[in-house]
Amino acid sequence: MKKSDKNNKSFYFEEYIQSDDKNLNQNKIKINQDRVYLLFFIFFSLISIFAIKIIFISIQIPTNNSYSNFNKSFEPLRSDILDRNGILIARNIKVYHAGIKPNIVKNRENLILKLRLVYPELDFVKISQNFNKNKFFYLKKNITEDEKYKLWSLGEPGLRFEETQTRVYPHKNLFSHILGQIDIDNNGISGIEKSYDNELRAGKKPISMTVDTNVQFLIREELVKYQEIFKNIGSASILMDANNGEIISMVSLPDYDLNKRKTIKDTNYINRATKGVYELGSVFKTFTLAGALNEGSVEINTQFKNLPKKINCAGRAIGEYDEKIPSDLTAEQILIRSGNIGSVRIAQSMGGDKMSEFLKSIGVLNKIEFDIEEVGEPIPFKWGKCKLATASFGHGITTTILQVAKGYSIISNGGYDIQPTLIKKNLEYNPKKRIIRQDVSKKINNILRKIVSTKEGTANFANVKGYEVGGKTGTAQKSNKGVYSKNKVNTFVAVFPTSKPKYILIILLDEPKPNKDYVYHYRDGSGWKYKGTPYNTAGWTSVEIAGKIIEKIGPILAINKNDFYDNYVVKKSN
8 A cells, every 4th residue: 555545544534533523513512402492492381381370360250169259340239328427327238148069069078177167156067967958058148258258268169159239237226216127139128228218229329317326326325224224115215406307316125136137026126216106194284385375375474273183074083193283383383393283274275176286286196207107196086175184284195206306396496397307408497387486485495494403393303414404204104995004104305405495305215113222313513312212203214314315415416505596596587
């Protein structure tokens, strides 16, 4: 072989070797790049899948068996009801009925264990039985949004949720007789819920009422407390603006929790403030004197001499409750001392026709038009000599304390007609007509003040210092088919402040009992206390409660003693 051939061979071999190494390195680089691309692709894919899953979960619209309508807009089937200060007293809210389909449940024991953590108060023995008996059963009704979320978070496909609405009353019993109830279809069946059913179902705006939640609470609190003291079977109260008829508070006991939706069939649950029709006794003596003064048949200083302690009418005796009442009295003194025989003589000076006409004019004998349907109607009767006699002091004649509140408002506010209302009206008060003369109104108010502020009066326990309280007591035996029993109805009507009346407060106790162990406190600033054996009359029961209530609500009412005659009477006088 030639030398050159060797060299050539060597060259070609080395060239071959070099060329092969270069290709190998390039291939290695390419392989490495492919691996990086593959790993990046896999990583990107995993990230994308995870992100898509998260997005899917976040935007997923669950079905009936999952947590649905979380952000769905809510349109209530009934409007809110508010008090005079805008405080919520009734509202529709969205709720859910939670149920279970047993055939879909994966692990019953495990589900029951989880449910015990959410609702430990449920009857799980019954729930376990339902698993074997039913294709579907309700676990719990009327649960909140938060409760539904907790159940949904359990991840159980057998759970089902039904969206619905319920009416809630934040104050429970406080307004039960005013608001009334609704049925399962959200239809009003009593009270304001029924009377304003169309407006509430329209759902456009809330209904504003005249009642004050804070005042309502304080008055009810006192009635509940004294029901334990006097053991009465029921009680009622009305606080009304004497100038425009706005009812600031109306309470009737016993009451009930509106949230429980129970059908109340017991007559003991009637609204005693509007539906209860009673003989109210001596509170009528104010009407008798006011009517006679307005007719001009007597004056406050008219003398009635030699008044007997007892008279007979149709074989029945009419006597005085207090044998110590003098036989010689003025018309004013007859009302202050609450004389029965004197009231008969005053009524006789006016006559039955005039008496009847006057009582009708102030709304006492007519069924009153009101914002709720639960309103009683006085029992009709025929006027005669005996009926005139007994009606003069509030016996043999029936009415409601709502009507009495209207009558006292007219007498105390200068003589102007008013219409009691529970609904706030954004209209300036404009009296339609005058019922009695203004001078008669002032005279009666002065007498009512003396009944409370003087020792001759029957309502000293209501003499709250600083509020110029006036009023009249009424004690009447309850009648059943014309037969009077020992059970009584005790009533007190308060007017304050008597110099320029603003408020009428009525307290009624149904069948109270005296409490010899109760300590009575005089409220005239003297600090004098009384403990003994009290009479079972309004002066010892209803008056006591009224005084306590005025002490509590007076600061809330923030009485302005200058806003009566200037704004309501003088500027609008005939």
